[in-house]
Amino acid sequence: MSDATRRVAVALPRPLPTPFDYRLDAAAATPPLRGCRLRVPLGSSEIIGVAMDEAGDDTGAAGDGATTLKSVLERIDATPILHGELWSSLLWLARYLHAPIGEVLASALPAALRQGAALPETQAFGWRLTEAGHTALPGLRAGAPRRFAELLATGERDEDGLDAQHPGWRTPARTLAKRGLIERVAMDAVSPSPATSPPDLNDEQRAAADAISAHAGFGVLLLDGVTGSGKTEVYLDAIARTLARGRQALVLVPEIGLTPQMLERFRSRLGVPIHALHSGLGESERARTWTAALRGQARVIVGTRSAAFVPLPEAGLIIVDEEHDGSYKQFDGIRYHARDFVIVRAKALGVPIVLGSATPSLETLHNAQAGRYTHLRLHHRAGAAQPPQVRVIDVRKRPLQSGLGPEALAAIEAALAAGGQVLVFRNRRGYAPVLLCHDCGWSAQCKRCDSPMTVHGGGRRLVCHHCGAQQPTPPACPQCASLALQPQGNGTERIEEFLSQRFTQVPVLRIDRGSTQTRDGLQQHLDTLGAQPGILIGTQMLAKGHDLPNLTLVVVVGIDEGLFSADFRSGEKLAQLLVQVAGRAGRADKPGTVLLQTHHPDHPLLQTLVTRGYHAFAEEELAEREAAIFPPFAHMALLRAEAKDVEPVLQFLRAAKARVGDVGVEVHGPLAAPMPRRAGYQRMQLILSSPSRAALQARLDAWVPELYRLPEARRVRWSLDVDPVDLY
Ligand SMILES: Nc1ncnc2c1ncn2[C@@H]1O[C@H](COP(=O)(O)OP(=O)(O)OP(=O)(O)O)[C@@H](O)[C@H]1O
Numbered sequence: 001m002s003d004a005t006r007r008v009a010v011a012l013p014r015p016l017p018t019p020f021d022y023r024l025d026a027a028a029a030t031p032p033l034r035g036c037r038l039r040v041p042l043g044s045s046e047i048i049g050v051a052m053d054e055a056g057d058d059t060g061a062a063g064d065g066a067t068t069l070k071s072v073l074e075r076i077d078a079t080p081i082l083h084g085e086l087w088s089s090l091l092w093l094a095r096y097l098h099a100p101i102g103e104v105l106a107s108a109l110p111a112a113l114r115q116g117a118a119l120p121e122t123q124a125f126g127w128r129l130t131e132a133g134h135t136a137l138p139g140l141r142a143g144a145p146r147r148f149a150e151l152l153a154t155g156e157r158d159e160d161g162l163d164a165q166h167p168g169w170r171t172p173a174r175t176l177a178k179r180g181l182i183e184r185v186a187m188d189a190v191s192p193s194p195a196t197s198p199p200d201l202n203d204e205q206r207a208a209a210d211a212i213s214a215h216a217g218f219g220v221l222l223l224d225g226v227t228g229s230g231k232t233e234v235y236l237d238a239i240a241r242t243l244a245r246g247r248q249a250l251v252l253v254p255e256i257g258l259t260p261q262m263l264e265r266f267r268s269r270l271g272v273p274i275h276a277l278h279s280g281l282g283e284s285e286r287a288r289t290w291t292a293a294l295r296g297q298a299r300v301i302v303g304t305r306s307a308a309f310v311p312l313p314e315a316g317l318i319i320v321d322e323e324h325d326g327s328y329k330q331f332d333g334i335r336y337h338a339r340d341f342v343i344v345r346a347k348a349l350g351v352p353i354v355l356g357s358a359t360p361s362l363e364t365l366h367n368a369q370a371g372r373y374t375h376l377r378l379h380h381r382a383g384a385a386q387p388p389q390v391r392v393i394d395v396r397k398r399p400l401q402s403g404l405g406p407e408a409l410a411a412i413e414a415a416l417a418a419g420g421q422v423l424v425f426r427n428r429r430g431y432a433p434v435l436l437c438h439d440c441g442w443s444a445q446c447k448r449c450d451s452p453m454t455v456h457g458g459g460r461r462l463v464c465h466h467c468g469a470q471q472p473t474p475p476a477c478p479q480c481a482s483l484a485l486q487p488q489g490n491g492t493e494r495i496e497e498f499l500s501q502r503f504t505q506v507p508v509l510r511i512d513r514g515s516t517q518t519r520d521g522l523q524q525h526l527d528t529l530g531a532q533p534g535i536l537i538g539t540q541m542l543a544k545g546h547d548l549p550n551l552t553l554v555v556v557v558g559i560d561e562g563l564f565s566a567d568f569r570s571g572e573k574l575a576q577l578l579v580q581v582a583g584r585a586g587r588a589d590k591p592g593t594v595l596l597q598t599h600h601p602d603h604p605l606l607q608t609l610v611t612r613g614y615h616a617f618a619e620e621e622l623a624e625r626e627a628a629i630f631p632p633f634a635h636m637a638l639l640r641a642e643a644k645d646v647e648p649v650l651q652f653l654r655a656a657k658a659r660v661g662d663v664g665v666e667v668h669g670p671l672a673a674p675m676p677r678r679a680g681y682q683r684m685q686l687i688l689s690s691p692s693r694a695a696l697q698a699r700l701d702a703w704v705p706e707l708y709r710l711p712e713a714r715r716v717r718w719s720l721d722v723d724p725v726d727l728y
């Protein structure tokens with residue numbers, strides 16, 4: 001190797017335990033190199049990796065191995081795109097999850113950058129009314145140009161926001177610009193121009209907002225406020241103050257919480273462009289937002305799980321809304337928890353982080369009780385709204401029609417007659433959960449999963465919700481040829497069918513993943529309903545984040561299966577869901593009622609929740625978890641493995657188990673996964689558990705590298721999940 005080359009370790013987006021070494025021309029190796037993307041050969045193809053360090057001297061390897069090192073094909077970035085706090089936090093994440101560093105670094109990058117695209121142009125432009133425009137506005141003829149001018153009169157608008165919220169804005173803009181009534185401006189040249197002013201915060205909101213702003217450095221604050229208590233107003237106040245200090249704010253929201261309405265509320269209140277990051281965006285838009293954050297141009301970033309990876313060079317505040325939400329955990333690939341990761345980032349950045357929820361996770365409540373988090377409470381609904389009245393309805397021996405009892409039907413009728421809207425909540429998509437032969441007992445099972453197929457399309461189709469397999473409903477029973485095939489139980493489709501026949505005078509809308517593919521679709525649905533009386537039937541898509549002022553009745557059906565699930569977190573999840581759904585009712589001046597239909601009216605979870613509330617439930621649940629030594633009183637890691645046959649899975653997990661050792665960590669398994677077969681794969685797992693996070697981490701440090709070397713590992717697909725949220 002000549003003097004003109006250097007050696008560099010490159011992290012590749014592959015399940016490899018360590019980076020690979022490559023050669024790099026000295027001319028291309030000038031620092032700063034660490035955190036720059038490099039195009040390198042791998043096997044017979046090319047791949048984008050990230051330089052792990054400044055290029056080193058290659059003399060140590062000269063002569064022997066060095067000649068076999070392949071050369072870097074291209075250095076993509078002149079300066080690092082991953083550096084500073086984000087770099088060190090990602091390294092921490094890879095160590096904590098015991099995940100390949102190259103995969104962790106790659107998942108922090110938007111797909112376009114991961115594939116080697118150059119950093120995009122990020123200068124944002126917007127439009128504003130000129131002085132001539134202000135003068136001319138009252139005299140403009142009615143029409144699109146006037147409407148656009150009126151919009152700009154409420155404040156400058158950035159082009160991205162216009163594209164998203166006012167498609168078709170360019171034509172009227174051209175007309176107005178020609179007459180000198182509006183002008184195009186670089187967005188960082190404009191000062192915040194809020195179009196709406198905040199309500200007067202009540203005392204609890206004020207105290208919470210002040211407590212957040214009083215935090216100069218790192219601190220975790222739990223904003224624990226009942227549904228409709230005005231948590232969003234507290235966030236907005238804290239973000240406005242962050243912007244005034246010249247700092248960036250990052251807001252994480254659950255997957256279904258990021259609606260155009262929510263973005264518009266932020267934009268109009270804060271008066272700056274809001275940079276949204278979610279899976280509905282195109283790749284180039286995501287890369288642009290990420291890069292704008294890297295350059296400090298994006299001041300407010302609102303995004304779902306993966307927004308936890310945006311660079312924050314001028315960070316001032318991080319907020320996690322609905323911190324208990326399951327969508328913050330990534331379920332495949334790099335299994336990070338966005339909330340937990342941004343807590344680590346906030347600490348490294350030295351900024352406060354707010355975790356908001358009406359139903360905080362038990363982990364978070366436990367941390368607050370231990371004094372690690374500041375606990376801020378909002379006990380009351382904001383404005384004039386009252387808490388909803390919750391009633392448990394015993395439906396044992398009662399006649400049910402598509403799952404609805406007489407009390408629920410009477411209540412729906414009364415609510416509609418009074419001009420209100422009704423939400424019927426059922427957390428099952430499709431027509432019916434099972435297709436059963438009434439003559440021989442046969443039921444339709446997925447061929448590839450240990451699960452029944454769900455009936456869809458009014459009974460015409462069978463769909464597996466686990467692997468996506470589909471088929472037409474058989475005309476007769478495949479086992480006994482009888483024609484007595486009956487859909488059993490009720491999904492949202494069937495409830496919709498029944499209610500739309502029964503209440504013909506009002507709109508009946510079903511909102512679930514089947515009927516509503518996009519966030520905007522959901523909003524369009526809600527817009528068609530407007531304020532008129534009507535019925536919404538929904539899954540958990542409708543459980544949160546929506547403010548429907550006329551919603552006065554919520555009926556919850558089919559919760560009983562959740563009461564008896566084996567998963568240790570199922571009680572917590574059910575309680576959170578019930579409280580969040582109930583929280584949709586009576587959010588404005590009309591009082592709300594919630595009916596919980598059940599065959600188990602005396603179940604302790606329901607009793608505690610209804611008579612004493614979520615926090616009393618959480619206390620009891622925490623006591624049980626402590627007694628059983630479950631999280632948050634223990635820390636877990638799950639080793640999952642799957643293959644077409646069960647034998648190699650067992651061999652791998654047994655070999656892995658034999659190498660754990662027994663210091664400070666308990667190992668359970670190999671156990672079948674709760675769904676032992678899925679999409680044709682046999683699935684099993686080992687559970688590692690320890691009261692000490694440090695002890696568990698120390699064990700994993702030694703153990704995981706060994707797993708890569710096990711010969712048995714080659715015959716299975718395996719993955720490690722640190723802090724699993726469910727055991728599937
Ligand atoms: N101080 C206030 N005075 C009057 N109205 C308020 C005040 N704060 C909030 N509101 C209104 O109360 C409603 C609920 O507020 P917000 O959406 O902020 O609640 P939230 O706690 O985030 O709700 P959830 O967790 O249930 O989604 C909104 O319509 C909001 O405009």
Ligand SMILES: [Zn+2]
Pocket residue numbers: 446447448449464465466467468469679
């Ligand atoms: Zn299946």
